[in-house]
Amino acid sequence: MWYMPESPRWLISRKKYLQAQTVINGIDKRLLQEEEENYLDLPTPKQARICKQFQIFETSVLGNRxxxxxxxxxxxxxxxxxxxxxxxxxxxxxxxxxxxxxxxxxxxxxxxxxxxxxxxxxxxxxxxxxxxxxxxxxxxxxxxxxxxxxxxxxxxxxxxxxxxxxxxxxxxxxxxxxxxxxxxxxxxxxxxxxxxxxxxxxxxxxxxxxxxxxxxxxxxxxxxxxxxLPETSRRMLPLSERAARQLH
Incomplete structure (x- = not known):
C-alpha cells in the first residue's frame, strides 16, 4: 500500500484514493520509492514509512500556515x-x-x-x-x-x-x-x-x-x-505527478 506524503490515507475518499492508485501503478515502483525517500529527506525506508503516516505538510509550508x-x-x-x-x-x-x-x-x-x-x-x-x-x-x-x-x-x-x-x-x-x-x-x-x-x-x-x-x-x-502566504509550494507538487513528469 502506497501513502501520499501530504495527505494521510484516512483523509482521502475511497474513490479519489483508487484514482490515485491507478496513476501510481502506472509508474515504476522502484523510481517511486526513490522519489519518496528523497522527497522526505529521511535516511531509511522504515523511517520514511513511519513519517508518511503522520506527515501532513512540509516544514516550510507548515511554517506559513x-x-x-x-x-x-x-x-x-x-x-x-x-x-x-x-x-x-x-x-x-x-x-x-x-x-x-x-x-x-x-x-x-x-x-x-x-x-x-x-x-x-x-x-x-x-x-x-x-x-x-x-x-x-x-x-x-x-x-x-x-x-x-x-x-x-x-x-x-x-x-x-x-x-x-x-x-x-x-x-x-x-x-x-x-x-x-x-x-x-x-x-x-x-x-x-x-x-x-x-x-x-x-x-x-x-x-x-x-x-x-x-x-x-x-x-x-x-x-x-x-x-x-500561499498554502502550497513547489515541493508540494503531487508525488505521482512529479514522478510522471520525470518519466516524460
Missing part, C-alpha cells in the same frame, strides 16, 4: 479586547476565556485533522460552528452596540479561518488546492469594509472613525494572510 494562523488569531484577540474595552468590560471572565481558547484550538489545522479523523467532516464542522455560536451569543448578551459590531467582525474573520483550515485538510494531494477558504476570506473582508464605510459616512463621529481604522487594519491583515 502557523504564521498565517498566528496573525489571524492575534487580530481576533485584539479586536475582542478592544471591543470589551469600548464596552467598559475589559476583565474577561473565565467562561469566555475558556470558550475563546477552545475555539482557537478547534480551528488549528492539526486539531481539525484529528477531529475529521475521529468525528467525520460534517460532525467536526458542526462542532466548530456550535462552539463559535455559543461564544458569540455570550458576547452579544453582554454587548453594547459597539461591541456587537466588533463581535460580528471577529465572527467573519474566524469563519474564514475555519473554512480555510478545514478545506485545506480535505485537499487530496494529487488534485488542485480548493480555494473555498480564500474566496470566503476575501469576500467577507471586503463586505466588512463596505459595511463600515457606510457606517462611517452615515455617522461621522470620531468614535466611528477610530472603529473604521480597526476594521480596515484587520480586514487588510486577513486578506494579506490569505493571499500572500
Amino acid at each position: 502557523i504564521v498565517k494562523s498566528a496573525v489571524m488569531y492575534a487580530a481576533s484577540l485584539l479586536t475582542f479586547y478592544s471591543s470589551r474595552k469600548e464596552a467598559n468590560y475589559v476583565n474577561i471572565d473565565v467562561y469566555n476565556y475558556l470558550l475563546l481558547v477552545s475555539l482557537i484550538t478547534l480551528m488549528h489545522p492539526l486539531t481539525s485533522t484529528v477531529l475529521i479523523n475521529f468525528m467525520g467532516r460534517k460532525l467536526s464542522v458542526a462542532s466548530a460552528y456550535a462552539l463559535l455560536s455559543v461564544f458569540y451569543c455570550t458576547i452579544l448578551i453582554e454587548a453594547s452596540p459597539q461591541n456587537i459590531q466588533f463581535a460580528l467582525f471577529i465572527l467573519i474573520l474566524n469563519f474564514a479561518t475555519i473554512s480555510n483550515n478545514i478545506t485545506m485538510q480535505h485537499t487530496v494531494e494529487m488534485y488542485p488546492v480548493s480555494h473555498t477558504g480564500t474566496v470566503l476570506g476575501f469576500c467577507t473582508s471586503f463586505g466588512t469594509i463596505g459595511v463600515v464605510l457606510q457606517d462611517v459616512f452615515d455617522n461621522g463621529t470620531e468614535l466611528k472613525q477610530v472603529r473604521f481604522v480597526w476594521y480596515l487594519m484587520f480586514s487588510a491583515t486577513a486578506m494579506v494572510m490569505v493571499f500572500f
